[in-house]
Amino acid sequence: MSEAVRTMMRMDAEAAQEAAAQADAGFLWDFWYPAARSTEIRGQKLVKAMLLEVPLVLGRTSEGKVFAMRDSCPHRGIPLSYGRLDGKVVECCYHGWRFDACSGQCVEIPSLSSQDKLKVERIFAGHYPCEERDGYVWVYMNSPGAKLPETIPAAPALIVFSDKYKITHLSCELPSHIDHGIIGLMDPAHGPFVHQSWFWRKRGSIHEKAKQFEPIPNGFRMSPHSPSTNSAPYQLLKKITGEPVTTTIDFVLPNLRTEIDQSGKMWFSSRATVTPVRRDLCRIDFVAAWNLFFLPVWIFRMFGKTFLRQDQETMIQQAEGLKHNPRLMLIDDADRPAKWYFALKANLIESRRTGGPMVHPMEGPVTLRWRS
Ligand code: FES
Numbered sequence: 001m002s003e004a005v006r007t008m009m010r011m012d013a014e015a016a017q018e019a020a021a022q023a024d025a026g027f028l029w030d031f032w033y034p035a036a037r038s039t040e041i042r043g044q045k046l047v048k049a050m051l052l053e054v055p056l057v058l059g060r061t062s063e064g065k066v067f068a069m070r071d072s073c074p075h076r077g078i079p080l081s082y083g084r085l086d087g088k089v090v091e092c093c094y095h096g097w098r099f100d101a102c103s104g105q106c107v108e109i110p111s112l113s114s115q116d117k118l119k120v121e122r123i124f125a126g127h128y129p130c131e132e133r134d135g136y137v138w139v140y141m142n143s144p145g146a147k148l149p150e151t152i153p154a155a156p157a158l159i160v161f162s163d164k165y166k167i168t169h170l171s172c173e174l175p176s177h178i179d180h181g182i183i184g185l186m187d188p189a190h191g192p193f194v195h196q197s198w199f200w201r202k203r204g205s206i207h208e209k210a211k212q213f214e215p216i217p218n219g220f221r222m223s224p225h226s227p228s229t230n231s232a233p234y235q236l237l238k239k240i241t242g243e244p245v246t247t248t249i250d251f252v253l254p255n256l257r258t259e260i261d262q263s264g265k266m267w268f269s270s271r272a273t274v275t276p277v278r279r280d281l282c283r284i285d286f287v288a289a290w291n292l293f294f295l296p297v298w299i300f301r302m303f304g305k306t307f308l309r310q311d312q313e314t315m316i317q318q319a320e321g322l323k324h325n326p327r328l329m330l331i332d333d334a335d336r337p338a339k340w341y342f343a344l345k346a347n348l349i350e351s352r353r354t355g356g357p358m359v360h361p362m363e364g365p366v367t368l369r370w371r372s
């Protein structure tokens with residue numbers, strides 16, 4: 001066996017190992033994840049990103065279309081992000097192989113002589129579907145080693161209820177596995193402790209709540225209800241419109257939490273996604289849109305940043321404890337949404353493995369009670 005063949009086989013074994021390691025990491029493949037903000041991808045810049053431990057290079061063609069390639073040259077693995085983009089083609093910095101940015105297809109190998117028979121067009125750089133929505137570049141993370149399905153769903157879109165609205169984006173990194181990021185996001189019981197502030201709620205205002213939940217495809221919904229009486233912003237909204245406020249909160253796999261608040265013609269719509277970057281790092285991307293004339297973007301950002309920082313600081317502290325692999329508990333009812341999340345995830349993986357239908361962990365609507 002030639003040395004070159006042995007090297008190739010070693011690389012295949014490494015790829016298989018990598019795929020196994022990624023499967024163990026508890027990631028959900030075959031979904032869209034936000035990789036970067038649209039505004040970061042401009043001109044002829046090649047931008048590094050990482051999703052589900054896959055290094056990516058993002059860019060924008062001269063026609064304005066965003067693209068995502070694996071940040072690794074198929075020739076000898078150097079990150080393509082060190083190369084150049086000429087508006088249509090990415091050129092590797094090492095031996096100058098050139099790849100069509102939108103398909104990953106190799107279009108030129110400069111070292112080939114007229115004698116060479118290598119079929120350049122059969123070589124592809126790793127490449128992922130990529131779409132822009134709500135100010136993010138979304139990348140469809142196809143399972144490692146699998147062929148891209150014929151049809152893939154559209155990337156998630158924030159729901160808005162009027163033509164004119166304000167919109168803003170916030171994000172923060174958490175030194176945690178995606179699962180801890182997500183259950184932290186849906187956990188109702190930490191509010192009065194972590195998010196104590198004059199503008200939100202006080203610890204003393206803790207009281208018993210009952211909320212109805214219902215199953216929805218790949219997730220669950222906190223059924224439309226009037227938000228908690230100890231949250232100042234909702235009370236203000238009610239005072240202004242003179243109409244009741246209703247809130248609907250959904251969680252949908254792999255990582256989306258959306259909240260819609262409506263009162264008369266006024267609305268507020270937000271989405272938080274927790275995206276796995278590596279198994280020990282995730283990122284919350286938060287986008288909110290509203291037509292509440294009395295809420296300027298800067299005020300919202302000030303409060304939103306405080307809120308996210310409180311979660312972030314808590315998760316940094318939690319990560320310190322989790323390093324030692326403690327046994328953990330999920331209790332009823334406050335941690336029931338977290339239990340649903342784990343069950344949804346496990347059932348989805350199982351249904352993909354068997355090809356059978358996905359079993360939903362909820363049989364129907366249920367009421368959960370907790371104090372917060
Ligand atoms: S490593 Fe990219 S062209 Fe050789």
Ligand SMILES: [Fe+2]
Pocket residue numbers: 184185190194195311
């Ligand atoms: Fe929180």
